[in-house]
Amino acid sequence: MxxxxxxxxxxxxxxxxxxxxxxxxxxxxxxxxxxxxxxxxxxxxxxxxxxxxxxxxxxxxxxDEATLVRSFLKDDEFLITSPNAYNSLGVGTTQLYNKRVVYNHKRHGEFDLGGTRFSFVAKPRFPKKATLEFLLVDLVNNIASLAEDPEAVLQQVQRKAGSMDPVKLRQAVKSYGGVKARKVFAPVLSL
The missing domain is CATH 1.10.10 (Arc Repressor Mutant, subunit A)
Known part of the structure; x- marks a missing residue:
């Protein structure tokens, strides 16, 4: 042998x-x-x-992306998402991005893993699974990096926020929202 x-x-x-x-x-x-x-x-x-x-x-x-990222990070604490997920919210985003974002606690930066480019973002908090509330807050956090008109999208975000579960959205804003997100959602949620 x-x-x-x-x-x-x-x-x-x-x-x-x-x-x-x-x-x-x-x-x-x-x-x-x-x-x-x-x-x-x-x-x-x-x-x-x-x-x-x-x-x-x-x-x-x-x-599998999750297997790949898990091995790279040597950790199970991460969330893989993409700006394409914002398109499902119905707030006027329609662009398609060739970008995979990995929220995690360890790494920050761009990494090529097996021919796929991942943008690792170190964050203190993120959910295990991307909910609609998280995606809406995350969209506002990242509005400056999107190709759409920010003002038009933010108007649609506020309209959408008014039709969502206020308790879940308030929790998402408190847990994951930056300064911009708190300002955008304040009138709708009375933060």
Missing amino acids: KKIDNLHKNLKRGNVYRRADLARFSSAVDRHLAEMVGEGTLQKLSQGLYYFPRQSAFGPVPP
Whole structure:
């Protein structure tokens, strides 16, 4: 049995691995990883990050975003979203963005992971799942970075806020809203 076989038998298809996670299965981990990447068994996603792809009839399946981010951060505390999610609110946003935003507690900056660019934003608080209330508050927090007319969108945001559950929206503003969001929602929610 070759030494690389020990490493190979500990891999599961569809998983993303950090180099440090695989070092315990090999005495020459860097050489073995380079060999496995060279033969196509593993895909190198980023510095020290590898993917053992699942196969479909159409070829290798890319890694699941949550699995990829979880391995990169070594943490489960994150929320993956996109400015495209604002379009579902019905407040006049219609642009499509090629941007994935990861709210987390550890990293800040732009990172390319497996050919996908992620914008990591370190925040003290964010929900486990993006709710409509969170998205509305997040839209106001990020209004300056959107391509739409900010004033027109903010008018629609206030109209939308008036039709939402005030208790949930008030909580979202208090938990996730910046100064701008608090000002925008104050007349509607009596903050």
